[in-house]
Amino acid sequence: MVTTVELEALAKQYRRGLFEKFLAVRQGHPGSTFSMIEIVVALYHGGFVRFDSEQKTFRDRVLISKGHATVALYPILARFGVLPQSEWDAWGKSPSALRVFGNKSIPGIDVTSGSLGHGIGVGAGMAMAHKRSGSDKRVFVVISEGELYEGSTWEALLFAAHYALSNLTVVIDINSLIILGRTEDCLSLNPIQDKIAGLGLEIRQCDGHDFASLTSAFSSQTGGTRPLIVLANTVKGKGCSIMEHKAHWHYWNPMTVEQIEQCRRELA
Amino acid sequence: MLQRDAFIREIITAIEHGREVVFLSADFGAAALDDLRARFPKHFVHCGISEQAMIDVATGFALEGKQVFCYAMAPFLSLRALEQIKCGPGMMNLPVCMISVGVGLGYADAGPTHYATEDFACLRAVIGSSVYTASDSASATLIAQQLLNKPEFAYVRLDRDELAAISPAPTAAAINRGYRILGEQAPNKIALLSHGKMLHACLKVVDESPEEFFSIDLIRSKPFPEDLIPLLAQTRGVVVIDEQTPCGSLASAVFEATNPWDGFVRIVSLTLPEVYVFENGGREYLLNKLGLSADGIRQTAKRIG
Numbered sequence: 001m002v003t004t005v006e007l008e009a010l011a012k013q014y015r016r017g018l019f020e021k022f023l024a025v026r027q028g029h030p031g032s033t034f035s036m037i038e039i040v041v042a043l044y045h046g047g048f049v050r051f052d053s054e055q056k057t058f059r060d061r062v063l064i065s066k067g068h069a070t071v072a073l074y075p076i077l078a079r080f081g082v083l084p085q086s087e088w089d090a091w092g093k094s095p096s097a098l099r100v101f102g103n104k105s106i107p108g109i110d111v112t113s114g115s116l117g118h119g120i121g122v123g124a125g126m127a128m129a130h131k132r133s134g135s136d137k138r139v140f141v142v143i144s145e146g147e148l149y150e151g152s153t154w155e156a157l158l159f160a161a162h163y164a165l166s167n168l169t170v171v172i173d174i175n176s177l178i179i180l181g182r183t184e185d186c187l188s189l190n191p192i193q194d195k196i197a198g199l200g201l202e203i204r205q206c207d208g209h210d211f212a213s214l215t216s217a218f219s220s221q222t223g224g225t226r227p228l229i230v231l232a233n234t235v236k237g238k239g240c241s242i243m244e245h246k247a248h249w250h251y252w253n254p255m256t257v258e259q260i261e262q263c264r265r266e267l268a
Numbered sequence: 269m270l271q272r273d274a275f276i277r278e279i280i281t282a283i284e285h286g287r288e289v290v291f292l293s294a295d296f297g298a299a300a301l302d303d304l305r306a307r308f309p310k311h312f313v314h315c316g317i318s319e320q321a322m323i324d325v326a327t328g329f330a331l332e333g334k335q336v337f338c339y340a341m342a343p344f345l346s347l348r349a350l351e352q353i354k355c356g357p358g359m360m361n362l363p364v365c366m367i368s369v370g371v372g373l374g375y376a377d378a379g380p381t382h383y384a385t386e387d388f389a390c391l392r393a394v395i396g397s398s399v400y401t402a403s404d405s406a407s408a409t410l411i412a413q414q415l416l417n418k419p420e421f422a423y424v425r426l427d428r429d430e431l432a433a434i435s436p437a438p439t440a441a442a443i444n445r446g447y448r449i450l451g452e453q454a455p456n457k458i459a460l461l462s463h464g465k466m467l468h469a470c471l472k473v474v475d476e477s478p479e480e481f482f483s484i485d486l487i488r489s490k491p492f493p494e495d496l497i498p499l500l501a502q503t504r505g506v507v508v509i510d511e512q513t514p515c516g517s518l519a520s521a522v523f524e525a526t527n528p529w530d531g532f533v534r535i536v537s538l539t540l541p542e543v544y545v546f547e548n549g550g551r552e553y554l555l556n557k558l559g560l561s562a563d564g565i566r567q568t569a570k571r572i573g
Contacts, residue, residue: 118355123328124328125330126332151320152321
């Protein structure tokens with residue numbers, strides 16, 4: 001069992017590695033990626049996504065519906081050996097299979113994503129396929145709160161609730177920011193929990209950067225009969241103070257040498 | 269038999285033989301579907317009136333190795349779910365087959381919300397798609413058999429109405445080839461190239477003037493049958509008739525396919541006008557009024573000279 005201290009160390013290591021990659025490729029979505037690092041570390045290293053070390057594949061599915069942040073998985077996949085370390089090392093330096101948006105041709109990436117609002121529907125289809133075939137596989141879908149603006153997200157939630165897809169977990173990364181500013185200022189989504197509550201899903205709130213909180217939230221589905229929705233409260237750009245809570249750090253921005261060094265110090 | 273029933277009957281047969289087929293509906297029915305739902309509930313999924321979610325769910329099933337059929341009314345399956353179709357089965361090249369019922373003005377007199385007069389252009393534009401159009405229930409049966417035997421990312425266009433059986437009956441080879449010749453082909457004749465309901469108007473013209481015309485039923489318009497291109501060049505000209513609006517209609521497919529060909533092919537197009545039709549009167553009335561009739565085909569053919 002991986003300890004909380006070890007999970008925290010992994011999160012720090014991944015964030016640091018990803019920062020250097022963003023710096024090298026000079027593009028990407030650091031704000032959205034850093035807000036969900038602990039979420040995916042908890043899923044993969046916390047024992048929720050099961051790994052078959054002989055086959056070097058994961059038994060369970062993880063769909064990053066917020067496809068602009070799929071890069072968060074790359075260092076994890078490389079650590080498990082699913083993604084060749086050479087691909088991760090090469091990214092930003094020489095030809096590599098890796099892209100800012102994930103796609104299915106990348107080892108360990110279960111779905112091609114980028115356009116918002118598709119993940120829950122695709123995950124529901126996968127979950128239903130497994131459920132009907134008697135498989136115990138779980139499907140985890142990570143979406144951004146911004147995807148709650150997409151009608152297809154709600155269509156898919158209705159679907160998942162009706163078919164009682166208890167093997168489906170949807171993690172909503174709530175960092176309260178979209179490209180043009182705060183969701184509350186742009187077009188209010190709150191209260192998110194109340195809006196989802198009427199669908200008949202199991203809902204858990206958690207601190208999206210606290211492993212004890214995340215682990216508890218993900219565990220609660222065990223033995224459940226309904227899909228699980230985890231509302232993970234996060235900070236956009238978490239870990240780099242110049243990015244935290246800043247909408248414009250949705251995208252990569254040019255940085256001064258001083259800013260780069262400051263980020264490196266904070267991520268060390 | 270309605271084309272939809274003919275198609276679904278083949279899916280039922282496949283399920284009876286143990287095929288791992290999943291059938292999704294966005295609240296659209298058929299007599300044969302009632303049978304499928306009753307006998308094989310584990311192969312059926314009602315997705316609600318949610319075409320977008322239906323395609324995403326289909327993508328999930330297909331990613332887990334299932335062969336999936338999505339079924340809905342043509343205007344909603346095509347345009348409403350177009351981005352899902354692109355991002356799911358399109359970008360990931362998954363064997364999802366979309367069964368689209370009521371192409372053209374099939375749902376007259378429901379009005380333009382229910383007409384699928386742009387679906388051909390939209391679905392043909394999605395990278396990697398195959399596009400089939402059935403002209404009778406026998407074609408629908410054979411298209412279903414082909415797709416069941418060789419799953420692919422396909423958009424199948426079925427008519428709402430029970431169209432008359434075309435003689436001679438289609439063959440599996442014709443479906444595989446993508447087209448069939450109806451009438452006697454000759455270099456001094458004009459080819460009337462169409463699919464679906466409009467093929468029947470073409471056949472009427474051929475019956476009345478067999479010395480001047482023959483017809484081509486383009487069953488699979490994408491990928492375009494390559495061996496049809498030299499055949500088109502060996503005619504006086506080609507009239508392409510489609511119950512679609514002009515932009516991206518069947519004629520566009522023919523123009524694009526023949527463009528790289530060195531031989532000269534005279535092509536003229538007959539389509540619906542680029543308007544949303546609110547007038548009532550029934551499909552035949554509207555088609556006649558808008559020039560998609562045997563008379564309209566004869567008039568258009570005069571442009572070939």
